[in-house]
Amino acid sequence: MDLASAQVIGAGLAAIGVGAAAIGVGNVWGPFLESAVRNPAASDSQFTRVLIGFALAELLGLIAFVVSMIILYAPPHA
Amino acid sequence: MAGEAKFDPMHQFQVHPIVPIHIGGYDVSLTNSALWMLIALGVIIGFISLGMKRELVPGRWQMAVEELTGTIGRMAGTTIGPEGKKFEPLLFSLFAFILVANFLGILPFAVVPGLHPFATTSHFSITGVLAVISFSIVLIVGFWKHGLHFFSLFLPPGVPWYMQLFLFPIELISFIVRPFSLGLRLFVAIFAGHVLMDVFGNFIVNGLNGGPVGMGVAFLSFVFVVFIGLLEILVCLIQAYVFTLLTAVYLNDAVNLH
Numbered sequence: 093m094d095l096a097s098a099q100v101i102g103a104g105l106a107a108i109g110v111g112a113a114a115i116g117v118g119n120v121w122g123p124f125l126e127s128a129v130r131n132p133a134a135s136d137s138q139f140t141r142v143l144i145g146f147a148l149a150e151l152l153g154l155i156a157f158v159v160s161m162i163i164l165y166a167p168p169h170a
Numbered sequence: 171m172a173g174e175a176k177f178d179p180m181h182q183f184q185v186h187p188i189v190p191i192h193i194g195g196y197d198v199s200l201t202n203s204a205l206w207m208l209i210a211l212g213v214i215i216g217f218i219s220l221g222m223k224r225e226l227v228p229g230r231w232q233m234a235v236e237e238l239t240g241t242i243g244r245m246a247g248t249t250i251g252p253e254g255k256k257f258e259p260l261l262f263s264l265f266a267f268i269l270v271a272n273f274l275g276i277l278p279f280a281v282v283p284g285l286h287p288f289a290t291t292s293h294f295s296i297t298g299v300l301a302v303i304s305f306s307i308v309l310i311v312g313f314w315k316h317g318l319h320f321f322s323l324f325l326p327p328g329v330p331w332y333m334q335l336f337l338f339p340i341e342l343i344s345f346i347v348r349p350f351s352l353g354l355r356l357f358v359a360i361f362a363g364h365v366l367m368d369v370f371g372n373f374i375v376n377g378l379n380g381g382p383v384g385m386g387v388a389f390l391s392f393v394f395v396v397f398i399g400l401l402e403i404l405v406c407l408i409q410a411y412v413f414t415l416l417t418a419v420y421l422n423d424a425v426n427l428h
Contacts, residue, residue: 140248
């Protein structure tokens, strides 16, 4: 396998992390919606905490994207 | 499209000088990045000053301004507590600048020939500086208010001393990474969105030249890019809010310790 194709395959493998972060973001919003439907009165007071959790989960997916982009656009003969 | 044009999704992020200025060997040219930051500043000042008529019965514009400042004020109050009032100007400045810079980057100004919008928040140098500003204010407030007692932030209460030996370095590292993650989140969210829209725009243009199958791909890409565009508008708002919210949460740590 030559270097250029290994680079593209590596970038694709690094992008798996984005999907893993999608599970995390779903785990933040799904239970929130579930509990907000059961007790709508309490949902507004917890919304900022949901956003913090969402931001923390999303960051990991974004880091996976950055790693993928760094591999994809790195000079091929570095 | 003549043949295989070189497609480069990173081209939109290039910073180039508009008014070259060189002082004493330093390049302080007005770049497109600086220009769009100034435009963002002008938009904010215009928006606020148009709602500053102080009418007793507020009109639509004044209501919009009051609602925007009130949202950040309520956030400061619920997150930091009674002392949050002092940090409201800081939080509002961060929120307003990031929000307007995000929106200016995503608006379709490019339909006017020769005009290229530039998302200032898609550069880590900009978002990193914003994060460092908010982090250094957290440090200043923490040490100003508590002195060296500020370090008790890294010792969670109600934990036996032998566990605190392990927890102190972990809490310290997680505190030091904060400005990095704060700046990186905003930068990557905007950067990734712009790359994604550029890539799918390229699929549309190239697909139209690719026969019936290409036409199908172009149509699907067009439908997809419309929804991606809507999602990006949401991301612009959420990222600006999250940046401000996390700054407020970190300020709460510095003001109230635990």
